[in-house]
Amino acid sequence: MKPKKKQYIGAIDQGTTSTRFVIFNHRGEIVSKHQLEHKQIYPKPDWVEHDPIQIRDNAFQVIKVAMKKAEIAPEQLAGIGVTNQRETTVIWDPQTGKPYCNAIVWQDLRTSELCKSMAKNNNINCYSKKVGLPLATYFSGPKIRWILENVPGVKKAAQKGRAIFGNMDTWIIWWLTGGPGKGIHITDVTNAGRTMLMNLKTLSWDPEMLDIMGVPDNMLPEIKSSSEIYGYTAQSGVFGKSIPVAGDLGDQQAALFGQTCFSPGEAKNTYGTGCFLLLNTGEKIVYSKSGLLTTPAYKIGGQPAVYALEGSIAIAGSLIQWIRDNLGLIKKAPEIENLAKSVSDNGGLYFVPAFSGLFAPHWRSDARGIMVGLTHFINKGHIARAALEACAFQTKEIFNAMAKDSSISLKSLKVDGGMVANNLLMQFQSDILNIPVICPKITETTVLGAAYAAGLAVGFWKEQKELENNWSKGKQWEPDMNKKTRESLYKGWQKAVKRTFDWVE
Ligand SMILES: Nc1ncnc2c1ncn2[C@@H]1O[C@H](COP(=O)(O)OP(=O)(O)OP(=O)(O)O)[C@@H](O)[C@H]1O
Numbered sequence: 001m002k003p004k005k006k007q008y009i010g011a012i013d014q015g016t017t018s019t020r021f022v023i024f025n026h027r028g029e030i031v032s033k034h035q036l037e038h039k040q041i042y043p044k045p046d047w048v049e050h051d052p053i054q055i056r057d058n059a060f061q062v063i064k065v066a067m068k069k070a071e072i073a074p075e076q077l078a079g080i081g082v083t084n085q086r087e088t089t090v091i092w093d094p095q096t097g098k099p100y101c102n103a104i105v106w107q108d109l110r111t112s113e114l115c116k117s118m119a120k121n122n123n124i125n126c127y128s129k130k131v132g133l134p135l136a137t138y139f140s141g142p143k144i145r146w147i148l149e150n151v152p153g154v155k156k157a158a159q160k161g162r163a164i165f166g167n168m169d170t171w172i173i174w175w176l177t178g179g180p181g182k183g184i185h186i187t188d189v190t191n192a193g194r195t196m197l198m199n200l201k202t203l204s205w206d207p208e209m210l211d212i213m214g215v216p217d218n219m220l221p222e223i224k225s226s227s228e229i230y231g232y233t234a235q236s237g238v239f240g241k242s243i244p245v246a247g248d249l250g251d252q253q254a255a256l257f258g259q260t261c262f263s264p265g266e267a268k269n270t271y272g273t274g275c276f277l278l279l280n281t282g283e284k285i286v287y288s289k290s291g292l293l294t295t296p297a298y299k300i301g302g303q304p305a306v307y308a309l310e311g312s313i314a315i316a317g318s319l320i321q322w323i324r325d326n327l328g329l330i331k332k333a334p335e336i337e338n339l340a341k342s343v344s345d346n347g348g349l350y351f352v353p354a355f356s357g358l359f360a361p362h363w364r365s366d367a368r369g370i371m372v373g374l375t376h377f378i379n380k381g382h383i384a385r386a387a388l389e390a391c392a393f394q395t396k397e398i399f400n401a402m403a404k405d406s407s408i409s410l411k412s413l414k415v416d417g418g419m420v421a422n423n424l425l426m427q428f429q430s431d432i433l434n435i436p437v438i439c440p441k442i443t444e445t446t447v448l449g450a451a452y453a454a455g456l457a458v459g460f461w462k463e464q465k466e467l468e469n470n471w472s473k474g475k476q477w478e479p480d481m482n483k484k485t486r487e488s489l490y491k492g493w494q495k496a497v498k499r500t501f502d503w504v505e
């Protein structure tokens with residue numbers, strides 16, 4: 001039996017493909033976890049949806065199972081943190097908890113025309129100084145506007161206070177703290193910063209942006225810091241006890257925090273459904289000239305916000321899932337490595353997975369995916385290899401953009417996420433960037449970051465320094481490719497990317 005009083009922190013990671021609950025001890029080690037996938041709903045080629053009710057149920061279920069596995073009592077949880085797939089948009093009735101439609105997922109392209117119509121002089125960066133983001137289908141604001149304009153009854157309901165908005169953090173926290181009539185309606189700066197509705201400097205909802213997106217302010221959650229006690233879990237809820245809900249960060253910012261990239265100039269790259277490279281720029285807001293996003297990284301209680309430059313890649317691990325589910329070349333994601341190893345190189349094949357258009361640094365919603373360089377020689381091994389290499393090439397594009405914008409050239413890259421289990425990919429990443437690639441012992445850095453935020457708020461951890469001591473190196477890959485090969489491979493990639501443009505007219 002574990003001593004009764006030992007305390008832990010629990011965190012929910014509500015991701016694009018799955019929801020997990022992880023319990024951590026004071027050293028930041030995993031004590032117990034459980035994870036469930038949810039359905040990806042594709043009603044049309046460009047649409048991606050999730051069922052918010054299934055996600056809520058999964059969240060409750062993973063909590064129950066992880067708690068049971070850990071054999072700890074709810075009162076041993078000093079606090080709960082939440083991290084989430086960002087931008088995915090839910091609108092629901094606060095009296096009943098019923099969503100008005102499925103959640104519109106960040107990858108969804110239905111707002112493409114709407115975004116174009118809002119761009120002044122066709123300039124997608126017309127609001128970048130204010131919100132740090134280009135006008136793109138990716139963000140929540142246009143998704144809210146789309147729902148208000150296209151789902152019958154929502155606009156009227158919003159006027160009467162019967163329709164409220166949240167990203168998945170807000171949705172989950174609302175349910176944890178009691179749901180209908182009781183749940184608290186909040187978000188944090190990192191999530192609010194992905195709506196195009198928050199002013200980057202003031203960290204509050206911006207009246208001009210609300211007007212442009214046609215969003216009434218009574219729909220919006222209150223913006224809080226990423227680490228403070230927001231409220232308590234409902235006694236009648238899944239924990240059966242009142243536990244502080246005290247951390248909230250978007251998943252990529254959470255991974256940055258979980259990797260303890262606390263100083264300006266520190267960066268991490270996370271390979272999950274998509275791939276996201278974030279560079280801490282400190283309290284300084286750095287605007288991008290190279291197609292990166294400016295985004296809040298975290299705000300700890302009353303301390304000033306810390307910002308980041310971000311390169312967002314829409315498709316990384318989901319390409320491996322597509323090869324598994326839609327092509328049937330493998331049964332499980334890890335099998336991609338052996339398939340890729342069955343050939344010695346890509347054989348001249350490039351696979352540009354512009355399934356949701358292209359995000360950073362191109363921001364082209366008119367792009368669609370392609371395989372180029374096909375010859376009689378190409379087999380499924382080359383397809384597997386080209387798919388893995390695509391993640392590394394896309395990362396190199398971001399890496400170069402970051403060097404331009406920040407004048408910081410990273411000497412090594414900290415990595416995490418499900419795909420770091422793939423040695424071939426990590427070695428190729430190191431080769432193509434020509435720097436060492438390093439992953440920590442705990443690769444579940446996203447959920448760890450949310451746990452850290454909650455733990456700091458409740459005093460489970462006293463200061464960020466303590467968290468830095470928890471970080472330890474798991475694995476390192478050293479570059480081993482000559483300059484000529486590296487440059488010629490990347491040149492091929494750049495040519496392939498150009499071929500994806502202007503596909504959708
Ligand atoms: N060995 C592997 N080689 C290549 N890809 C892999 C491997 N193992 C897992 N993946 C891919 O990694 C992804 C899972 O990683 P991870 O668990 O970090 O994602 P996730 O956190 O569920 O994503 P999200 O947060 O967006 O839901 C899947 O898309 C899967 O296809």
Ligand SMILES: [Mg+2]
Pocket residue numbers: 013015016251272273446
């Ligand atoms: Mg994730």
